[in-house]
Structure formats: C-alpha cells, structure tokens
Amino acid sequence: MKKEFVIAVVGATGVVGKEIIEILESRKFPISKLVLLASERSAGTQVLFNKKPVSVEILSETSFEGVDIALFSAGASVSAKFVPIAAAQGVYCIDNTSHFRMDPKVPLVVPEVNPEQLRNKPKIIANPNCSTAQLVVVLKPIYDAVGIRRVDVATYQSVSGAGKEAIDELEKQSRMNLSGNEYQPKKFTQPIAFNLIPHIDSFVDNGYTKEEMKVINETRKILGDEGIAIHATAVRVPVFVCHSEVVTLQTKQFISAADVRALLEKAPGVTVVDNPKKAVYPTPRSVSGTDDVAVGRIRTDISQENGLSFWCVGDNLRKGAALNAVQIAEHLAVII
Numbered sequence: 001m002k003k004e005f006v007i008a009v010v011g012a013t014g015v016v017g018k019e020i021i022e023i024l025e026s027r028k029f030p031i032s033k034l035v036l037l038a039s040e041r042s043a044g045t046q047v048l049f050n051k052k053p054v055s056v057e058i059l060s061e062t063s064f065e066g067v068d069i070a071l072f073s074a075g076a077s078v079s080a081k082f083v084p085i086a087a088a089q090g091v092y093c094i095d096n097t098s099h100f101r102m103d104p105k106v107p108l109v110v111p112e113v114n115p116e117q118l119r120n121k122p123k124i125i126a127n128p129n130c131s132t133a134q135l136v137v138v139l140k141p142i143y144d145a146v147g148i149r150r151v152d153v154a155t156y157q158s159v160s161g162a163g164k165e166a167i168d169e170l171e172k173q174s175r176m177n178l179s180g181n182e183y184q185p186k187k188f189t190q191p192i193a194f195n196l197i198p199h200i201d202s203f204v205d206n207g208y209t210k211e212e213m214k215v216i217n218e219t220r221k222i223l224g225d226e227g228i229a230i231h232a233t234a235v236r237v238p239v240f241v242c243h244s245e246v247v248t249l250q251t252k253q254f255i256s257a258a259d260v261r262a263l264l265e266k267a268p269g270v271t272v273v274d275n276p277k278k279a280v281y282p283t284p285r286s287v288s289g290t291d292d293v294a295v296g297r298i299r300t301d302i303s304q305e306n307g308l309s310f311w312c313v314g315d316n317l318r319k320g321a322a323l324n325a326v327q328i329a330e331h332l333a334v335i336i
Contacts, residue, residue: 004032008067011074012036012056015164019322020071037063067091071325087123092332094325096127108221111327112269113140118331130320131155132218134293138312141267147252150229154246158239161316192238200234242284243316248301249308257300274298282313
C-alpha cells in the first residue's frame with residue numbers, strides 16, 4: 001500500500017472542482033503531488049493547496065502520466081473522452097458526471113452504502129447524482145432493517161447543482177427584482193429568483209425529466225434492488241447551496257418512527273435533527289458546509305400501511321459531489 005499519492009483533479013476551477021481541492025486539504029488526504037487540470041481558458045490559474053500555489057494545466061491525453069487517482073468533474077463529454085484514456089494508463093478514475101453511472105460494468109458508489117463495490121479495485125468508479133447520494137445514505141439503514149417496497153421523493157434542489165452560471169443568475173436576478181427591474185433567465189427556463197421551477201434537465205417520453213430518472217435508476221443500482229418502486233419529482237429552488245428532499249416510504253415490514261430515528265442516529269453519514277415541537281429540523285442554511293445528510297420530520301405516514309416519511313437536507317457540493325468522490329478515493333487509498 002502506498003503512503004502518498006499523485007492526485008489529479010479534472011475541472012479544477014469549477015464549483016465542484018474547487019470543493020474537491022478544499023476537501024482533499026481539510027481531510028489531509030495523503031498527497032505527494034496535486035495535478036490540477038482544466039480547459040485552456042483556465043490554464044495558468046494559481047490555486048492554493050496546503051498554503052502553496054499550484055498552477056492549473058491544460059487537460060490533454062498526456063496529463064495522466066504518473067497519476068494514481070483522478071477525480072473528474074468537468075462535464076460528461078470530457079469524462080467520456082478522457083476517463084478511458086486515463087484508465088488505460090492505470091489511473092483510478094472517479095467520475096462525478098452522469099456518463100458512466102448506469103454502465104453495468106462501472107460501479108456506482110456511495111461509501112456509506114456499498115463500499116464492497118470497490119473490493120475488486122475497478123479503474124473507473126462513478127459518483128452518483130447529488131440528490132441520489134443524499135437519499136441513499138438515509139435509505140440504506142432502513143432498507144437493511146425492514147426492506148423497502150416503494151419510495152416517493154420530491155427534491156428541492158439548489159442552483160449550485162447547475163453550476164457557477166446558475167449561482168450568478170440567482171444572485172443577479174434577485175438583486176434586480178428587489179430594485180424593481182427584470183432580469184431575463186438565461187440558465188433556467190423560468191425566472192429562479194423568488195420562484196420554483198418543477199423542471200430540472202430535459203423531459204423524456206414518459207413525462208419525467210432526466211434528473212428524476214437519474215434518481216430512480218441510480219437509487220435502484222446503488223441499493224442493488226431493481227424491484228423498488230420509485231417516484232421522483234425534481235424542483236429547482238432559489239437557494240444557493242444544499243438540496244432538500246421530502247421522502248415517503250412504504251417498507252416491507254413495520255417499523256416505528258422511533259425505531260427509524262434510532263437507526264439513523266447510528267448511521268454513518270447521517271445526523272438526526274428532529275424536534276419539531278421546538279422548531280428543530282434541518283434547513284439549507286443550517287446544513288451548508290457540513291458533511292452529513294441531516295434528517296428531520298421523521299414520522300409515520302398515516303395514509304398507508306408500513307408508511308414512513310422524513311425530510312432530509314444535504315450539501316450538494318459536498319456529500320452530493322466532492323465529498324463523496326474524496327471518500328471513494330480514501331477507500332481506494334487503503335487497498336491499492
């Protein structure tokens with residue numbers, strides 16, 4: 001086992017790429033050299049890592065010489081081209097885009113849920129959709145305890161999930177609206193300031209969006225159960241960071257809300273924040289910048305047999321993306 005690793009971050013100047021670099025530093029990942037890769041327009045940018053400047057280099061086919069682990073977060077088309085090139089050179093590739101997620105040959109991994117998928121040391125590992133990642137961390141303890149027959153989830157997703165341009169649009173649009181001016185949407189289909197948009201990604205033939213189908217298909221793959229009935233609705237909300245979810249379950253066996261709460265209090269990657277009588281429950285503002293998925297409003301669903309409901313909030317830039325990728329790298333560091 002190596003003690004230190006050469007790590008590459010592809011998409012180093014993007015929102016998630018910057019978060020990956022910060023998390024690598026804060027978690028003291030054992031790095032002998034950090035290689036930062038991006039497009040030509042970002043080349044030469046200086047990024048501080050462990051108080052030392054690191055220059056961003058142009059991504060090319062020769063960028064991966066000597067690299068042990070590469071974390072990709074530069075878009076699906078970039079991953080489609082460069083992940084196979086890097087993997088062929090012996091690099092362990094952790095891809096944060098949608099390109100490889102549903103490839104049956106590529107494991108889709110959330111370390112708290114299915115770390116066994118890393119045992120065979122796959123060269124390509126997919127990171128799930130941000131909404132899926134926080135959902136399965138909470139579902140897994142319940143699934144293991146009593147099984148799950150059905151999941152209904154409505155996601156309330158922050159603009160940071162759509163990148164820096166989306167963050168800028170919410171800020172500019174909010175300022176202009178408050179001053180009595182209009183700001184025409186560019187990144188979104190409708191104004192996002194002071195609004196909700198029930199439309200994330202494009203619609204497919206069944207009336208769902210691609211985002212909703214990602215949650216459905218990826219949850220089944222990660223839990224290893226194609227038999228779970230899953231319904232999803234994805235909504236973009238005027239929040240900068242953190243995705244929130246309303247989740248309703250039907251379990252195969254009865255479990256009380258109190259027992260669910262006790263399960264989740266012991267679950268890795270989960271923090272229970274649940275005392276509604278005192279207005280204690282997770283919100284995006286309280287969860288932003290934290291690593292765990294916060295869960296509250298845990299209760300029995302009185303409308304159905306074996307029904308449960310809860311509210312969860314996760315930092316989509318961390319557990320939903322960068323943190324999960326780094327956690328996968330940490331698991332690999334132990335076995336390669």
